[in-house]
Amino acid sequence: MDTTTAVASKPAVAPPPAATQPDAAPKIIARDVNVHYGDKHALKNVTLDIPEKAVMAFIGPSGCGKSTFLRCINRMNDTVASAKVSGLIQIDDQDIYDPSLDVVQLRARVGMVFQKPNPFPKSIYENVAYGPRIHGLARNKAELDQIVEDSLKKASLWNEVKDRLADTGTGLSGGQQQRLCIARAIAVSPEIILMDEPCSALDPIATARVEELIEEIRRNYTIVIVTHSMQQAARVSQRVAFFHLGVLVETGRTEKIFQSPNDKRTQDYITGRFG
Amino acid sequence: MTLIYILGMLLVAAGAYVAGRQKSASFAVAGGGLARLHSLPSYHGFYVALAAVAPMLVWLIFWLLTAHRVVDAQAIAALPANLAPTDGLTYGARLREINQAAAGVRLEELQPGVAAAGEALNSWRVVADWALAIVGAALALLGFAWASRQLSPEFRARNGVERWVKVMLIACACVAILTTVGIVFSVLFETLRFFSKVPWYEFLFGTQWSPQTAIRADQVGSSGAFGAVPLFAGTTLIMLIAMLVAGPVGLFSAIYMAEYASPRVRSIAKPVLEVLAGVPTVVFGFFAALTVAPFIRSTGEYFGLNVASESALAAGLVMGVMIIPFVSSLSDDVINAVPQSLRDGSYGMGATRSETIKRVVLPAALPGIVSAFMLAISRAVGETMIVVMAAGLAGNLTFNPLEAVTTVTVQIKTLLVGDQEFDSAKTLSAFALGFVLFFFTLALNFIALRIVQRYREQYD
Structure with a gap:
């Protein structure tokens, strides 16, 4: 949290550009979402709309529930035995916790990029081809090659790796690994990409590359990003949601939240009083 | 004094x-x-x-x-x-x-x-x-x-004591290494003595095993035959049967315990499975000879097959059960060591649990699984008791699992039990067999080590 406080002392470093579609129709709708981990009430009555084809940033101190909420959107909390989710989350008016919904197909629509780059111990090619293979998106080798190439180009990694697609993905640098993970997520053509602190393990230069990438792909994807860096939230997002102690405190346009927040807690957090 | x-x-x-x-x-x-x-x-x-x-x-x-x-x-x-x-x-x-x-x-x-x-x-x-x-x-x-x-x-006594500690540790390591070297040489010299009596090519490639040497020149069957191929074949056959049992069963139970079982089931099932490893091999031998072998024989007869009362199948099956814990316990450990982040990555792509295991977890855990298998194989090759009791002594050169076969370890035991002159080709052949066995398990360990080193850096 030390880095955040340092950054937060000058919140409006670079006012974000106006969103291209600031008030587009919501892609994801959450109503009264509660999450319990055993006895711990991790997320309390979160009600939030996430707009389509824009970047929404979740900010807040550690343990505030922002990652928990992110993991509700593709039901990754299902893999945690003690987690219990209640409330309503809809993607395109479809309840994703509906028992008839196939979680495997949901996750193909909602890609995820993790905090620590986690390429599979396979070749670069196989990493990207993983999703298309398991979902049967390519009919033949040529189509698969095309998907891999397109995904790597979208993740602006193609030029760096095109001559060594057979090399192992774990041999890349940290920033390249994270862009590989983004390419891997893009390869299954998701509608939504969730990013859980994607730059926290990267150096500033690699972080800048990933942020540029987010800026490029946000026209085609709905992106939700959890970040500890207020500068990053200001740079990449059009909307911000501030979480504190499991409660969604405030949400709105990025420049509004950073320049004139309504809530005292938001004000304190972005100016570095706590967190 | x-x-x-x-x-x-x-x-x-x-x-x-x-x-x-x-x-x-x-x-x-x-x-x-x-x-x-x-x-x-x-x-x-x-x-x-x-x-x-x-x-x-x-x-x-x-x-x-x-x-x-x-x-x-x-x-x-x-x-x-x-x-x-x-x-x-x-x-x-x-x-x-x-x-x-x-x-x-x-x-x-x-x-x-x-x-x-x-x-x-x-x-x-x-x-x-x-x-x-x-x-x-x-x-x-x-x-x-x-x-x-x-x-x-x-005076830097602290550093001085540190040096003494190091010397002591090196000495202990040397004891272990020198013992191994000593075993190799003691077996090697007896083996060379054996090869001066029986040519090595006859031993390695001969297909007739009948280790009798005559006391008098005019005895019947005095020549003796030291072709070890039937023993190698018997050992390989029983090892293959054992691995066919232990490989899938051990690996799949490891996958169940590491990936599917709830912590409660796991905390009970794993120790129970490991109890298998603690059962003395003699007891497994009883089980093979008195329960499994007759069962296989009667089952075989029901289908009109001619099954020997001591069969390679019985010994191999029971040996397979015996080495299940070696495969499952070690594989379970290496599967658990695969970082959760890799699984999350795969689930996040919309992969099911078995797809994740097949395509991500097992490849990442492969080196450890291979070494678990190697360990199980060397255990199977070196096992004596079960085979003595259930597989018989006949040096048949056959790959039919329903016949009686014999293994290297069984023959070593048979050759050295009882009163023997120590410089006859018969007793010396035990050392040659031991040397081959030692060399084989050494080679297995070496291969396992190389595989582990080669793939170790794949994740983290």
């Missing part, structure tokens, strides 16, 4: 420790507190004690290795010229007689010179004991004096 010497060493160590500690403590009192010392008093004590005891220990080992030879040589030299031994055999015989004389045992009428030699033996033994004690004490004193002169507030 050796016992007294060792007790003496302990006393010297204790005394030197106390002396060193006190000397160091006196520096502290004179110099104003413990903080002035480079090393704590106990380190000074350890340093002095080690310096006193180490030369004593070296001397003891040297004495144990050489003293009895010197004493024996002196006793033999005391014999009159007409009794002096001419070769190794009479040397040993004379030495036994002298020892009897020295101990006062009169089993037979002693020749006059032998009694005198016995007395010489006794007196030389006393000399040797005194030599041990006096030289040991002198060395201890020298070591103590050398170390305790060095002590001063600035």
